[in-house]
Amino acid sequence: MNLKFPFLRAAVLAAAVSLAAAGAQAGAPQQKTQVPGWFRTMVGDFEVTALFDGALGLDPAPLLKNTRPGEIGYQLRRAYVPGPKVQTSVNAFLVNTGTQLILVDTGAAQAFGPGMGHVIEYLKSAGYEPSQVDVVLLTHLHGDHAAGLLTADGQPAFPNAKVMLSAPEAAYWLDDAQKAKAPKEMQGFFDIAKAAAAPYQAAGRWQTFAPNAALFPGVQALATGHTPGHSSYVFESQGHKLVVLGDVIHFGAVQFPHPEAAVKFDSDSAAAIASRKHLFAQAAREGSLLAGAHLDFPGLGHVRAEGRGYAWVPLPYAPLPAGQ
Numbered sequence: 001m002n003l004k005f006p007f008l009r010a011a012v013l014a015a016a017v018s019l020a021a022a023g024a025q026a027g028a029p030q031q032k033t034q035v036p037g038w039f040r041t042m043v044g045d046f047e048v049t050a051l052f053d054g055a056l057g058l059d060p061a062p063l064l065k066n067t068r069p070g071e072i073g074y075q076l077r078r079a080y081v082p083g084p085k086v087q088t089s090v091n092a093f094l095v096n097t098g099t100q101l102i103l104v105d106t107g108a109a110q111a112f113g114p115g116m117g118h119v120i121e122y123l124k125s126a127g128y129e130p131s132q133v134d135v136v137l138l139t140h141l142h143g144d145h146a147a148g149l150l151t152a153d154g155q156p157a158f159p160n161a162k163v164m165l166s167a168p169e170a171a172y173w174l175d176d177a178q179k180a181k182a183p184k185e186m187q188g189f190f191d192i193a194k195a196a197a198a199p200y201q202a203a204g205r206w207q208t209f210a211p212n213a214a215l216f217p218g219v220q221a222l223a224t225g226h227t228p229g230h231s232s233y234v235f236e237s238q239g240h241k242l243v244v245l246g247d248v249i250h251f252g253a254v255q256f257p258h259p260e261a262a263v264k265f266d267s268d269s270a271a272a273i274a275s276r277k278h279l280f281a282q283a284a285r286e287g288s289l290l291a292g293a294h295l296d297f298p299g300l301g302h303v304r305a306e307g308r309g310y311a312w313v314p315l316p317y318a319p320l321p322a323g324q
Ligand SMILES: [Zn+2]
Pocket: 142, 144, 145, 247, 293, 294
């Protein structure tokens, strides 16, 4: 017994030392950083990368119309979304078709404050350079989609890209007469659009198309309300379909169950509501993948018909096997 005692004593001491070490590890400082803001999936042969530009806190109560009293709060609680300000993501989507690198929307750059403007940073961490972008497709000319066309010093952020958007969208926002007619709080939007367009127009790299135009093999524009020439974009490869919605939806927690709820940023809310209902019904029927500019990052997922509206089913993280 006496012989065993020193051995036991050593074991107890060793355990105490390892417990103390475990305690020290538990005290490691928190990192307070997030993973880089990009997320990738395949749609047929097309490689799709969601890019996070940043997030804004927006209170949906004064911004949504066509809702019953209490409905917004009820839907936010049901979705575990703390209010009253709701985190509203700004996302852009990069599609490598194998022959072209196409960026849909460019983020807000510095137009909406310091928390935004991360598209270029995440495009780079996702493995690309801005100079490799062949085409920028704009869903519309609001600053949170178009201001990222410029660097901080006003140079084209995508030095080799052609910028494409629907003709009525460009005509509206680049028209000084429309600016003069617009409410005062909207006039800054015209200035942002004009500044973003200028260097691309000067370089002959600004191109408009007719609403609903077929743009490239497997790439089609869809006129979908919100602003005078707002376009969603359909990417189709090997029977798989992605619909990049743009601003068809802003507040997912409310507008999926209630697609009739309309945001005040719409120029024509009847057209925006009709587009939303039509696109969601079609996506639920066909099982196509949706991408939302303002849905929680990465903003990719499917819809399922539920009650009188829809439920959002976010796309899960999945590895992409090499060569897929
Ligand atoms: Zn927007």
